[in-house]
Amino acid sequence: MSTGSRSLPGQGAVSRRGLLRAGGGLAAATALPAVLTACSGSGGGKVRLVGVADEQQPVTKLVAAYRRSRPGVGFSTSFAPTDQVQTVVRTQLAGGNAPDVHVLYPGSGSAMSMVELAKAGLLADLDDQAWTKTIPKSFDAAYRRDGKTYLYSAGSSVIGAVYNKRVFAEAGVRPPGTWSELLRVCATLKAKGTVPIALGAQTPWVTQLITYALVPNAVYAANPRFDDEMAAGKATFADSGWADALGKYQELQKRGFFNDHPDGTTYEQQTSMVATGKAAMAVQVSSVLANFRQAAASPDDLGMFLFPGGEDASKLWIPAGIVVGLGVSSRARNSAKGRQFVEFLGRQENLNAWAAAVSAIPFSRDSTTRLDPVLTPFLPVIDAGRAVPFMDQRWPNAEVQPAHFAAVQDLLAGRTDVKGALAQMDEAYGKTS
Amino acid sequence: MRAPLNPLRRTGRRDPTVPPRIFVLPALAVYALVVLYPSAAGVVYAFTDWTGVGSFSFVGLANFHTLLGDDRAVHSIGNTLLLTVAVVVAQNLVGLLLALGVHTGIRSRALLRVVFFAPAVVSPVMVAFLWKYVYNPDSGAGLNGVLGAVGLGGLRQDWLGDPSLTLWSVAAMVVWQYAGYSMVIFLAGLQDVPPELQEAARIDGAGTWQRFRYVTWPLLAPALTVNLMLSTIGGLKLFDQVYAATDGGPGTASETLSTVLYKEAFVYGKFGYSTAVALVLALFVAAVSLVQLHYLRAREVAA
Numbered sequence: 001m002s003t004g005s006r007s008l009p010g011q012g013a014v015s016r017r018g019l020l021r022a023g024g025g026l027a028a029a030t031a032l033p034a035v036l037t038a039c040s041g042s043g044g045g046k047v048r049l050v051g052v053a054d055e056q057q058p059v060t061k062l063v064a065a066y067r068r069s070r071p072g073v074g075f076s077t078s079f080a081p082t083d084q085v086q087t088v089v090r091t092q093l094a095g096g097n098a099p100d101v102h103v104l105y106p107g108s109g110s111a112m113s114m115v116e117l118a119k120a121g122l123l124a125d126l127d128d129q130a131w132t133k134t135i136p137k138s139f140d141a142a143y144r145r146d147g148k149t150y151l152y153s154a155g156s157s158v159i160g161a162v163y164n165k166r167v168f169a170e171a172g173v174r175p176p177g178t179w180s181e182l183l184r185v186c187a188t189l190k191a192k193g194t195v196p197i198a199l200g201a202q203t204p205w206v207t208q209l210i211t212y213a214l215v216p217n218a219v220y221a222a223n224p225r226f227d228d229e230m231a232a233g234k235a236t237f238a239d240s241g242w243a244d245a246l247g248k249y250q251e252l253q254k255r256g257f258f259n260d261h262p263d264g265t266t267y268e269q270q271t272s273m274v275a276t277g278k279a280a281m282a283v284q285v286s287s288v289l290a291n292f293r294q295a296a297a298s299p300d301d302l303g304m305f306l307f308p309g310g311e312d313a314s315k316l317w318i319p320a321g322i323v324v325g326l327g328v329s330s331r332a333r334n335s336a337k338g339r340q341f342v343e344f345l346g347r348q349e350n351l352n353a354w355a356a357a358v359s360a361i362p363f364s365r366d367s368t369t370r371l372d373p374v375l376t377p378f379l380p381v382i383d384a385g386r387a388v389p390f391m392d393q394r395w396p397n398a399e400v401q402p403a404h405f406a407a408v409q410d411l412l413a414g415r416t417d418v419k420g421a422l423a424q425m426d427e428a429y430g431k432t433s
Numbered sequence: 434m435r436a437p438l439n440p441l442r443r444t445g446r447r448d449p450t451v452p453p454r455i456f457v458l459p460a461l462a463v464y465a466l467v468v469l470y471p472s473a474a475g476v477v478y479a480f481t482d483w484t485g486v487g488s489f490s491f492v493g494l495a496n497f498h499t500l501l502g503d504d505r506a507v508h509s510i511g512n513t514l515l516l517t518v519a520v521v522v523a524q525n526l527v528g529l530l531l532a533l534g535v536h537t538g539i540r541s542r543a544l545l546r547v548v549f550f551a552p553a554v555v556s557p558v559m560v561a562f563l564w565k566y567v568y569n570p571d572s573g574a575g576l577n578g579v580l581g582a583v584g585l586g587g588l589r590q591d592w593l594g595d596p597s598l599t600l601w602s603v604a605a606m607v608v609w610q611y612a613g614y615s616m617v618i619f620l621a622g623l624q625d626v627p628p629e630l631q632e633a634a635r636i637d638g639a640g641t642w643q644r645f646r647y648v649t650w651p652l653l654a655p656a657l658t659v660n661l662m663l664s665t666i667g668g669l670k671l672f673d674q675v676y677a678a679t680d681g682g683p684g685t686a687s688e689t690l691s692t693v694l695y696k697e698a699f700v701y702g703k704f705g706y707s708t709a710v711a712l713v714l715a716l717f718v719a720a721v722s723l724v725q726l727h728y729l730r731a732r733e734v735a736a
Binding site: 409413 | 592679
């Protein structure tokens with residue numbers, strides 16, 4: 001299916017700014033939610049920074065640290081949920097009124113991703129900064145486009161099972177190491193009257209996590225070049241290990257290992273279920289651990305283990321995705337000051353601080369790096385090269401991920417099967433970006 | 434109901450009680466500047482492949498061709514129409530019943546009017562979040578908890594998670610919010626019904642239902658016109674509640690044309706295509722409204 005976004009041959013491109021001069025620019029100004037308009041006016045000499053809520057804690061802390069060393073530099077920061085920020089920042093970018101530093105997603109596959117914005121020439125190249133030299137080559141697709149670095153991100157978060165240790169102990173079970181063990185543990189928990197796996201699939205982004213946890217073993221363990229084959233049109237979701245992964249997802253539901261009505265349950269309810277012991281575990285990304293800990297009676301009640309998608313505990317593969325970061329606008333008024341701030345963020349102690357705030361693993365580590373203890377089981381797997389980026393970070397357009405959300409919700413509701421779900425994803429993958 | 438002829442119009446002199454039309458200019462200028470002009474200028478993008486950032490090319494009618502073959506958009510039009518019909522019928526029926534209820538001599542009528550109207554002034558997104566708690570699928574929480582407590586446990590549902598129910602759950606939420614708004618408009622209409630007509634009908638032996646059917650209902654025609662128009666336009670453009678409560682899910686079960694155009698623009702980065710969808714939606718709403726207005730005005734005259 002065509003998307004209607006293809007240029008007709010022989011027609012010249014028009015500059016958006018040129019058209020805005022002719023009219024229509026006010027639409028951008030009137031579209032901004034009140035929460036963010038405070039930073040959209042004249043910032044004077046201040047560095048304007050717009051981030052997502054997930055970044056608020058590390059950014060606030062590091063802005064304060066930066067200002068201690070450079071008190072003359074003022075900041076105007078604002079944070080909001082992902083969808084709102086995405087709407088506003090894209091509008092500002094289009095209107096030539098971009099913040100100096102703004103949220104940026106790694107790789108491609110999102111309307112606010114590094115590739116999408118770099119392609120439009122809206123990002124400053126950060127290659128002259130020392131920290132960019134320490135980014136592992138394997139992370140190129142997330143941080144770089146055409147050999148130039150555009151993204152600042154502290155490192156990777158992992159997907160695994162966040163579990164309630166108390167509930168596990170009461171049921172007499174331990175974190176499983178293989179898929180078969182996982183099924184046995186879930187059966188035991190279910191028999192004890194506990195929901196084995198809490199699933200808040202009404203919140204779209206939660207739907208993808210179980211698939212992401214299973215796909216590394218089902219796909220990349222056998223074929224690490226799967227993304228390249230997909231890009232070349234030599235592979236499809238439907239005829240790959242994705243079918244096994246979604247099949248296992250469905251098996252967990254058929255065995256009654258999820259809470260009732262996962263499609264009507266939200267992420268907040270999922271969090272509460274695990275934190276209060278109503279459910280034993282939830283497949284989640286490590287960066288939300290702080291929310292689970294806040295909801296629990298004691299943060300020590302919670303641990304994390306590799307969600308085993310395979311049968312060999314010593315050869316499990318895991319998803320480890322670069323966390324949402326920041327980009328510097330190439331056209332903003334104070335983009336030079338923004339670059340200096342990002343250079344400061346690239347220092348090892350600041351990478352460590354940001355990563356610690358979101359339970360992530362810094363892309364470069366030294367003796368000063370202190371990781372969240374729950375991440376310990378994941379490190380050997382990452383160091384052994386058995387970690388793959390979150391799948392969407394290599395997808396060619398922003399439609400595949402929402403198609404995946406919808407496919408999983410339909411699968412859970414019994415409105416489609418694995419084949420139908422993957423056909424929806426293949427169709428979305430085939431669209432032009 | 435025609436306005437009485439103005440005798441001054443025939444003499445060519447301006448009626449001193451009617452303010453000159455020039456007074457509307459400042460407000461009109463602001464409205465034109467922040468609404469009409471950007472909207473009109475935005476139409477250009479419907480014929481481009483603009484992604485929301487960077488440059489773009491003109492693609493003629495390609496976006497409209499795509500829309501015709503876009504299963505998701507077509508499916509969302511069906512949902513939008515279903516949702517609109519449900520909201521228009523239920524909101525006006527409930528609004529009318531509430532209006533009739535508080536148009537009586539009961540002492541608490543002033544308080545009840547405020548209570549019933551209150552949800553209409555709350556932000557739709559807030560209402561959606563509130564109702565997410567009401568629709569909690571847990572058997573002991575929200576609406577399911579109440580049903581269980583009154584012995585109707587068999588009626589418990591996964592209100593927002595069951596694809597066959599989601600649309601109707603959203604419709605109920607919208608009706609709850611705006612029925613009070615319709616009530617206020619019907620109340621204004623009821624206050625225009627001359628008491629002597631009701632009295633004459635009563636003396637002629639008309640019962641309650643007959644007085645409503647043959648006296649009140651025909652005279653409510655102008656209020657009904659306003660209510661039907663507003664609820665139809667609101668239903669066709671419904672976005673906030675759907676987006677906040679279900680995000681168009683599960684799957685695409687509650688996707689409306691408004692959520693589709695929002696996602697096309699801000700999630701998929703297809704501003705050109707999204708503007709084409711928005712243009713079609715605007716024309717569709719205008720066409721439906723004009724047809725409705727023509728029919729209802731004719732009905733008012735007949736009444």
